[in-house]
Amino acid sequence: MLVNFNFNVPSTIVFGVDTVNQTGQYVRKLNGKRAFVITDPGVAKAGILEKVLRVLREDGIEAGYYDGVIPEPPENIVAEIVDKVKDGGYEVIIGLGGGSSMDTAKVVSVLVTNGGTIRDYLGIDKIPKPGLPKIMIPTTAGTGSEVTQVAIFTLVDEKVKKGVVSSYLLADVAIVDPALTYNLPPEITAATGMDALIHAIESYIARKANKFTEGLSLMAMELIARNIRTAVTDGSNTEARYNMSLGSLLAGIAFGNSSCAAVHALALALGGKFHIPHGVANTLMLPYVMEYNVVSRMEKFVKIVEALGEKVDGLSLRDAAFKAIDAMVNIARDIGVPTRLRDLNVPKEAIPEMAKAAINETRLLSQNPRVLTLKDIENIYNNAW
Ligand SMILES: [Fe+2]
Incomplete structure (x- = not known):
């Protein structure tokens, strides 16, 4: 078969043990001094959020965070985080966790710059403008969300999961550190x-x-x-x-x-x-x-x-x-x-x-x-x- 294709990945993929320590350097490469980390309570409890915040601060980055993402993230959580990011003037978004945290971070980055809600952008290529620069750091070996252009959400009223697909959801940097998975049950x-x-x-x-x-x-x-x-x-x-x-x-x-x-x-x-x-x-x-x-x-x-x-x-x-x-x-x-x-x-x-x-x-x-x-x-x- 004669297949035409294009191939899209984050500009930088950093892979290896303890590479999470480089997160601050990549925030600076993205011209950011203020970064906002989006994660879930499990990652926070495991001490991984604290580690990332420490690494960022050691590199002179001012860091804020939200650690309340839940699986199959509902729309209202996303809106809440968008407000925090806008109020704090954050310049770089960091998604830290499994698929839910990273998908939330990806969509937050584009909602901050585009306005509107997730529902405005469900489907393929509905997002008009790029989002804030973003770094994805998976804490499981599974979702692949750190390198994809897709984010999946639950529409609570309809009880369905729906996807947003856009090249603007692609991370600028994916940092994949196997050491973050060592303590997964x-x-x-x-x-x-x-x-x-x-x-x-x-x-x-x-x-x-x-x-x-x-x-x-x-x-x-x-x-x-x-x-x-x-x-x-x-x-x-x-x-x-x-x-x-x-x-x-x-x-x-x-x-x-x-x-x-x-x-x-x-x-x-x-x-x-x-x-x-x-x-x-x-x-x-x-x-x-x-x-x-x-x-x-x-x-x-x-x-x-x-x-x-x-x-x-x-x-x-x-x-x-x-x-x-x-x-x-x-x-x-x-x-x-x-x-x-x-x-x-x-x-x-x-x-x-x-x-x-x-x-x-x-x-x-x-x-x-x-x-x-x-x-x-x-x-x-x-x-x-
Ligand atoms: Fe999957």
């Missing part, structure tokens, strides 16, 4: 790690995939599949943590320039209605979406199963391709992430409504290798139940 390591692995798989088979993203997706699959079990069962293993952070970063760049697909579409509809962590919601949908997709991309599924570290010698193309599904289910089981909706007490009766919400995720569904009808989506939810 096993269940968060597992769920966020599955999210990263699913980014790698979905970006690899998405219609928009190109040679740049395909290479990154495969490298990410290898790194994550070979390290996720160790990172979950022995969080103090610094090499596993390093490889998970690197894998998550590569997967983020891959899906940021390719796309996610039906797993994320069905998981967003599920997560919008029931408060299930993003990585868990994705894992719940993954085997059943893979079953649906495999026959449309058999060769690619063989590459996936090889990247996951499985042997395919002597297997037919079909058997090798289908083995990718078992390989992923085995990883999820080994690290204790559920793969059936009933395990999360999702009622079967909720499926038709979730399917109606999922079919509206056209940004993601249009990138799925195989077309899905409403009936197909219902079937996948039923299989997952």
Whole structure:
């Protein structure tokens, strides 16, 4: 296929142990003297916020912060932070945490300069002007939000999750420091790690995939599949943590320039209605979406199963391709992430409504290798139940 593509990443990506100590230098490079850190209570409690504030102050940066971001951030939190940033005259925004904190920070940066609310900018390329300069620092190995142009929010009244997509959401600097993940508990390591692995798989088979993203997706699959079990069962293993952070970063760049697909579409509809962590919601949908997709991309599924570290010698193309599904289910089981909706007490009766919400995720569904009808989506939810 003759695929045209463009490729966007933050101007600077800083990766490695203790690189968070360089945050102040990058604020200054962005011509900032006043920085505002946006994070969540867990990151604050773990001492990571304090560390970042100290590093900033040591570099002569005046730092303010907000540490009340909650998962699936609702709109009102964002408006509150925008006011704080404007009142304090902050020049650089720092997103510190998982997807929720970084997505909030990305959107705050553009709301400060553009005005309005999140609802004005839902969808693709609706933001007129650049935002304040921004630095993203992930504290999990999963979301990839530090390198993407997407931010996901919950519309509370509608009980749905919606995305804002714009090149103005791309960070100026991403600082990925594996040491920030050393103390993550096993269940968060597992769920966020599955999210990263699913980014790698979905970006690899998405219609928009190109040679740049395909290479990154495969490298990410290898790194994550070979390290996720160790990172979950022995969080103090610094090499596993390093490889998970690197894998998550590569997967983020891959899906940021390719796309996610039906797993994320069905998981967003599920997560919008029931408060299930993003990585868990994705894992719940993954085997059943893979079953649906495999026959449309058999060769690619063989590459996936090889990247996951499985042997395919002597297997037919079909058997090798289908083995990718078992390989992923085995990883999820080994690290204790559920793969059936009933395990999360999702009622079967909720499926038709979730399917109606999922079919509206056209940004993601249009990138799925195989077309899905409403009936197909219902079937996948039923299989997952
Ligand atoms: Fe994700």
